[in-house]
Amino acid sequence: MADDRAALPLPDYDHLPVATLAHRIRALDRDQLAVLVSYEQEHGAREPVLTVLRARADQLDAGAGPSGGDPAAPAPEAAPAPSGPLLGDSGAPPVNPPSHGDPTNPAQPR
Template sequence: MTFEVISVELSDGEGPSPATRELPIVDYNHLPKLAIEGFSHDLAKEEVETVLRYERAHRSRTPVIRVLTARLRRLRDGRHPDGAPVS
């Protein structure tokens, strides 16, 4: 039995990975998932995309990628951080 891995990219144009100093979250490399999740609620779409690119390229922590991907989906769908539609 063989399995095929399918990758879903949420970013329109994945550019090069940003440097740590370019991230909108201070001390990002030292933060646990819950702290990153809390900070992500204050980020704009482009900032979430930047952090997601960095995470994928450098840390690749699946739980963090899931949190950032969910936040990016809500932003792209025009929803508040809590998931409520923007009126």
């Protein structure tokens, strides 16, 4: 089964979110898409995934061409975690609780 995965046109295909799949498969040609459909039918048979793959196959059959881009390029689901002063490195105090429901808050109306 590992050999099957290694031959797929999308790296880490099994772990891609369905929401990003439609975007990633746009760069594949008909033969590459057929490999994914066959793999999905044999392994996961996830209907939402098959629906996306078949819809793209229909587009290609109707004359659409693969878009530019690299289907293996890093995507938001694999991007490194953001860092910087807005995420806690600023030295600011921790977030205060909301003013409603805190009887010690002088700004809260009584």
